[in-house]
Each structure stands twice: as C-alpha cells, then as structure tokens.
Amino acid sequence: MSATLYAILYGVAQQLEVIRPKFVSKTHEYVLCYARNQVLLDMFYAPISASARKEYRLQDSIGTYREKDFVFQNPSKNENQRYWISCPDGELVRPKDGYIYRYIKKTFDEALKANTIVFKRSERGPLVTKEGMQAHWNIYTNKYLGDGTGAPSSLLGIEDSDNLVGTYNRGVKDLEYLFGKLRIFNNSKPVDLIKFFMRMVGVSDNDVVLDFFSGSATTAEAVMRANAEDGGNRRFILVQLPEECKENTPASQAGYRNICEIGKERIRRVARAIASQTDCTKIVHGGVRGF
Known part of the structure; x- marks a missing residue:
C-alpha cells in the first residue's frame, strides 16, 4: 500500500514510518473508483491505444x-x-x-x-x-473496432498519445506553465489524468463535475480545457478546506495564505491562457464564484 493511500485511510498519525525504496523508482499510483449505485453506472470506456488499433x-x-x-x-x-x-x-x-x-x-x-x-x-x-x-x-x-473505445486498462498509459495521463512530474509542469518556476503546490495531479477520467465515465456537455478535495484546482483546469477543445459547457464545483500555506514555502512567500487562494488563482490564469490561445470567450463567461 502506498504511503499516500495509507494516510488517506488511516490518518497520518497512524503512519509510523515511510519506507523509501532503495532499488526501484516509484512511478505509479493507485486510483480507487466508487459508485453510490453501481447498477446506474454505465461501463467505463477509454480510447483504444494506437498499438492496439494496429491489430485491427x-x-x-x-x-x-x-x-x-x-x-x-x-x-x-x-x-x-x-x-x-x-x-x-x-x-x-x-x-x-x-x-x-x-x-x-x-x-x-x-x-x-x-x-x-x-x-x-x-x-x-x-x-x-x-x-x-x-x-x-x-x-x-x-x-x-467500432468507435475506437474499449474497457480501460488497469495500467493507464503515460506514453501512448491516445491514453496520455501523465506522471507526477507532468502535474508539476502543468503548474509551472501557469505560475512559472514557482513550486507553488506539491503532488498536483496531471490535468491529462483528470481529462482521461472525464472521458472514461462519459462527462459531456452541460454535466457538472464535483471535486471534494480540489487542492490546486486541477479538476477545474481539466474541465475548462475540455470545454475549449470541443465547445462544451461543462461546469465544476470544487470543495476544499482553507488549509493555511506553511510559512517560508514558495506559496506563502508568493502571498498565498491558503490552498483555496492557490486554486482560485489557477482558475483565473487558466481562463486567461485559454482565451489568449483560442481567441474564445465562451469558456470563461460567468466567471467563477467562491464561498
């Protein structure tokens, strides 16, 4: 069990020590999927990889x-x-x-x-x-081959262009693109990973994506960029405790008091970036509200 998963399930206080691997580099994480009522849940679908498509x-x-x-x-x-x-x-x-x-x-x-x-x-x-x-x-x-989709693999691709979900480093670079070299948030999920999950469960136009542990607002960026790609009108609701940024961290030194402020600023910067790249205003209409 990964240290991250253990901390989520049992709490950091119960975690005596994290054993660091000496001989291999950890390059994977686990994603747990839950449904309130599995009977109402459609099948998961993902694009068939380019290598698999060649078999057809x-x-x-x-x-x-x-x-x-x-x-x-x-x-x-x-x-x-x-x-x-x-x-x-x-x-x-x-x-x-x-x-x-x-x-x-x-x-x-x-x-x-x-x-x-x-x-x-x-x-x-x-x-x-x-x-x-x-x-x-x-x-x-x-x-x-049909529509080119099938059940997603248990090991999501990081190199296949059709199923690109990125790595931890990709999540870091997503933030660097918006905030410069400032290491403003640790352990941010890659935007492509969230977009992959949205495709997998069929999130489409006018759907609302809810993220109860939104962190640096990766989910918001994924929704906004998906809308920019296909002209959709997906919306998002993010929930995050206003955890204070620790003193002397890059985030606090940049003037951010808590995680929520980082998330809100990311949303603003993503909106500006997309608008400048696509000359499109539809995706940012209505702005964003915080409570």
Whole structure:
C-alpha cells in the first residue's frame, strides 16, 4: 500500500514510518473508483491505444475488425458455454476441460448467422471431439473496432498519445506553465489524468463535475480545457478546506495564505491562457464564484 493511500485511510498519525525504496523508482499510483449505485453506472470506456488499433487489419461490410479467440481458458463448469458445435466438415467439437466459449448458444447462433464466426483448421486448438480426441478445428469471432473505445486498462498509459495521463512530474509542469518556476503546490495531479477520467465515465456537455478535495484546482483546469477543445459547457464545483500555506514555502512567500487562494488563482490564469490561445470567450463567461 502506498504511503499516500495509507494516510488517506488511516490518518497520518497512524503512519509510523515511510519506507523509501532503495532499488526501484516509484512511478505509479493507485486510483480507487466508487459508485453510490453501481447498477446506474454505465461501463467505463477509454480510447483504444494506437498499438492496439494496429491489430485491427481486417475489413468487411460491417467495419474494421480483428479475429479473437472464441474459446478461452476459464475453469468455469458452466455448460451454457460448453455446448457442441458442428464444424464445416461435420465434426462436432466442444471446449477441453478448463476452457469455455465466449458466447452462450443463442449468441453464437446469431453471430454465425451474421458471418462473424470463423472456423480454421488446427491440430492444437482447445477443442475436442465427441470421442474425446483432439479436434481438427479452432473457432474465432470477429471483434470490431467500432468507435475506437474499449474497457480501460488497469495500467493507464503515460506514453501512448491516445491514453496520455501523465506522471507526477507532468502535474508539476502543468503548474509551472501557469505560475512559472514557482513550486507553488506539491503532488498536483496531471490535468491529462483528470481529462482521461472525464472521458472514461462519459462527462459531456452541460454535466457538472464535483471535486471534494480540489487542492490546486486541477479538476477545474481539466474541465475548462475540455470545454475549449470541443465547445462544451461543462461546469465544476470544487470543495476544499482553507488549509493555511506553511510559512517560508514558495506559496506563502508568493502571498498565498491558503490552498483555496492557490486554486482560485489557477482558475483565473487558466481562463486567461485559454482565451489568449483560442481567441474564445465562451469558456470563461460567468466567471467563477467562491464561498
């Protein structure tokens, strides 16, 4: 468990010591996702990476696709995914022990009728015959590229241009771009990371993004820049305790009394930066209010 996560869950007072790694550099963090009612939550979607998109080399009347194993390793004994299938030469096959089909029978029949099931000769596939012998076929299904999105990886990319989420250093540079070389806030999240989460859950025009631990207002910048990119009208609500800036820190020396003042100034600077870059005033209309 990371020191940051431990402190959040148990409190800094319970944290006796932080063990610094001697042999590896820590370059990852964990993101915990919660939903008040998971039933009402849509699936998460993220752009398919450029490297993954290259695997979609085939084309038919439906669209661009790649062939995917129809039979895969799974210890499930569910007979709904272990039925007999008749191959092109009449050979009846089913998965070996430890394997199941990707679809139940009804879905398979529909895919077969739609010509999205592919049979290929194979002497080493995961299928057996009625006699328990190695089958002479393997089965594949067409997986279509569609809108170019899929379930996000558990390891978010930092180099892939389609799934760029940045690193700790990226968060530092985001602030340096606005405040100069002044190290005004530590541990700021990268703007691209928040924008990625917004895309992942489908935050769109007129939605409101709520951040209850807003810190340096990274979420506000992410929302504003997303609006600038697509002309959206997303809004944000930030909540942050007015924690005082410690004495003799760059923030206090720059005249900021608490974290909230840093966040408000960041919002002002982002608005000016975007307006000057895009010659656009829509994204900053109404300004920002603090309470």
